[in-house]
Amino acid sequence: MTFSPELEAKLTKLVNSYPAGRLKSALIPMLMFTQDEVGSITPELVKEIANRLKITPVQVDEVVTYYSMLHKKPMGKYHIQVCTNISCLLWDGDKLYEHARHKLGLGHKEVSADGQFSLEEVECMGACSWAPAIQVNYDFHHHVTPEKLDEIIDSLRKLH
Amino acid sequence: MLFNPPSPLEVKVLTVRFGLPNSASIDTFLANDGYKAFEKSLDMTQEQIIQEVKDSNLRGRGGAGFPTGMKWGFVPRQSPKPKYIVVNSDESEPGTCKDRVLIENDPHMLIEGCLIAAQAVGSKTGYIYIRGEYRYLIDVMDKAIGEAYARGYLGKNILGRGVDFDLYTHTGAGAYECGEESALLESLEGNRGQPRIRPPFPAVAGLYACPTVLNNVETFAAVPSILLMGGKAWADLGVAKAGGTKLTCLTGHFNRTGVYELPLGFPVEKMINEVGGGVRGGLKMKAFIPGGSSCPVLTGDEAWPLTMDYDSMAKAGTMLGSGGVVLMDENTDMVKAALRIMHFYQHESCGWCIPCREGTTWLKKLLTRLDRGMGTEKDIDLVGDVSKNMMGRTFCPLGDAAALPTESIVRKFRHEFEAKIAKTQISMAGVASPFVVV
Numbered sequence A: 001m002t003f004s005p006e007l008e009a010k011l012t013k014l015v016n017s018y019p020a021g022r023l024k025s026a027l028i029p030m031l032m033f034t035q036d037e038v039g040s041i042t043p044e045l046v047k048e049i050a051n052r053l054k055i056t057p058v059q060v061d062e063v064v065t066y067y068s069m070l071h072k073k074p075m076g077k078y079h080i081q082v083c084t085n086i087s088c089l090l091w092d093g094d095k096l097y098e099h100a101r102h103k104l105g106l107g108h109k110e111v112s113a114d115g116q117f118s119l120e121e122v123e124c125m126g127a128c129s130w131a132p133a134i135q136v137n138y139d140f141h142h143h144v145t146p147e148k149l150d151e152i153i154d155s156l157r158k159l160h
Numbered sequence B: 001m002l003f004n005p006p007s008p009l010e011v012k013v014l015t016v017r018f019g020l021p022n023s024a025s026i027d028t029f030l031a032n033d034g035y036k037a038f039e040k041s042l043d044m045t046q047e048q049i050i051q052e053v054k055d056s057n058l059r060g061r062g063g064a065g066f067p068t069g070m071k072w073g074f075v076p077r078q079s080p081k082p083k084y085i086v087v088n089s090d091e092s093e094p095g096t097c098k099d100r101v102l103i104e105n106d107p108h109m110l111i112e113g114c115l116i117a118a119q120a121v122g123s124k125t126g127y128i129y130i131r132g133e134y135r136y137l138i139d140v141m142d143k144a145i146g147e148a149y150a151r152g153y154l155g156k157n158i159l160g161r162g163v164d165f166d167l168y169t170h171t172g173a174g175a176y177e178c179g180e181e182s183a184l185l186e187s188l189e190g191n192r193g194q195p196r197i198r199p200p201f202p203a204v205a206g207l208y209a210c211p212t213v214l215n216n217v218e219t220f221a222a223v224p225s226i227l228l229m230g231g232k233a234w235a236d237l238g239v240a241k242a243g244g245t246k247l248t249c250l251t252g253h254f255n256r257t258g259v260y261e262l263p264l265g266f267p268v269e270k271m272i273n274e275v276g277g278g279v280r281g282g283l284k285m286k287a288f289i290p291g292g293s294s295c296p297v298l299t300g301d302e303a304w305p306l307t308m309d310y311d312s313m314a315k316a317g318t319m320l321g322s323g324g325v326v327l328m329d330e331n332t333d334m335v336k337a338a339l340r341i342m343h344f345y346q347h348e349s350c351g352w353c354i355p356c357r358e359g360t361t362w363l364k365k366l367l368t369r370l371d372r373g374m375g376t377e378k379d380i381d382l383v384g385d386v387s388k389n390m391m392g393r394t395f396c397p398l399g400d401a402a403a404l405p406t407e408s409i410v411r412k413f414r415h416e417f418e419a420k421i422a423k424t425q426i427s428m429a430g431v432a433s434p435f436v437v438v
């Protein structure tokens, strides 16, 4: 597989971050960075990473299935993650999630037919003092009200 | 970037540079005492550095509160193996959002803490393990690391003093368990985040089975100020056996939620009413969690007279934990809260050991049933029983983390569970089969 020159540069830096003989340490960051470009952890990507790190595809796969941010199926272009854990719950994070479900017409980990949006109810994301919080891909939004969520989603829809 | 306005009651030691223009840049850092503590450490022996940290009474800020100087002292410095520095920036304990603020505002303080720790144990390599959701912090940290290399504070022959130290960021990929130190090391080695049997502890056999200093972000970040002020003066900021200040995350039903730097031993009442602006809507406080959802829950009455330090919280049957304070007002549904907390631990249990994997699954089922009003009195007892039987019997402390809040909630708020059952019994009278399969 070929990746963009930026990603290749990142991966080169990554594999040089660990001591000799410890290449496998690069596995999880490599999965995360390549997933961002490829869209999901495809069988082809698993093989490619196994080759690069000189391990077997099964060793890659067993790691992929453990981590919640690694997906074998592509998520939407905009992956909306709503936290409903305790500190967000106390600021109606559960109601915000319900609102997002209706607004997007999607359930937990579902992707819209056009591939633009996906939704996930997530655990604490480290924004507890500014609850309720959501992440759109890697971007944080704090103190999110249903109205603010509508605005965020509508403005993303307008990009197309 | 500041996340919330500071409070006049804060004691700013770790957060002194927050709010300065470009607080994350090396120029701001250097203009405001940055890397001075590291330069000082270059003229100290390893014993002297460790002694200052011991004198400071700094205790680990990741949740367990283990004395940091003692931990560094366990590292076999004479060992021919390489020594590693590992920063735990997995920050996933619900209610906790302080490491994020530290890195975003002052990444060089963390680098300086790592450099000093490296001096103390003779390490040449460090890794900062950052949770996957904090991707932007990898960029913040990488930028700061790049600046430090460019100015000669990282790399070979640092400041011409013959010291070498390389520092790298490493991203996680979504797993609470990877905040547990041994699971973090597994993850850093490219494996599933499953815990290791201890002993040996990481200080002796950590990353790649080599001696490793593994601490929380805030713990490392505290070290430069300890060397600059002197351990004893730093200790005096706090109370006996708990030195310094703590970044405290006020979450839940406060009027002014936010992250504030408060000295250890700060009164709970003052923290709630003056720092946090009181309970939202002028309501009463029903429940209080001192430091992340793994702590046993206190009732409002229990919490008011306490102080925010390890001993005070231990006497009250809970823990200071990670600094993630959760306040629940009188209208909070405690059954729902217990269920949401268990939903998290059940999801995050790594599945490696049976008491945790099965225990959290059963507790979630029982709590779901009770929350829907379909439970029985026996179910309430069973929640308490299962929780108690998990405690101390799991491979790593995730099982305790799930059991402690749950057991305390059913014990202290049993009437709310009973009220839910009674409510459905009235509305379900005459319905043949009130069972719900979950």
Ligand SMILES: Cc1cc2nc3c(=O)[nH]c(=O)nc-3n(C[C@H](O)[C@H](O)[C@H](O)COP(=O)(O)O)c2cc1C
Binding pocket: B059, B060, B061, B062, B063, B064, B065, B066, B088, B089, B090, B091, B092, B093, B176, B177, B178, B179, B180, B181, B182, B214, B215, B216, B217, B219, B220, B396, B397, B398, B401
């Ligand atoms: C399930 C579990 C999750 C943990 N998560 C974190 C975490 O996110 N960040 C952290 O610093 N420590 C976490 N810890 C504590 C670490 O195991 C370890 O005690 C700590 O990083 C040591 O650093 P300290 O002494 O500076 O606190 C967790 C522990 C357990 C059992």
Ligand code: FES
Binding pocket: A083, A084, A085, A086, A087, A088, A089, A123, A124, A125, A126, A127, A128, A131, A133, B094, B095, B096
């Ligand atoms: S509980 Fe939602 S971000 Fe922490």
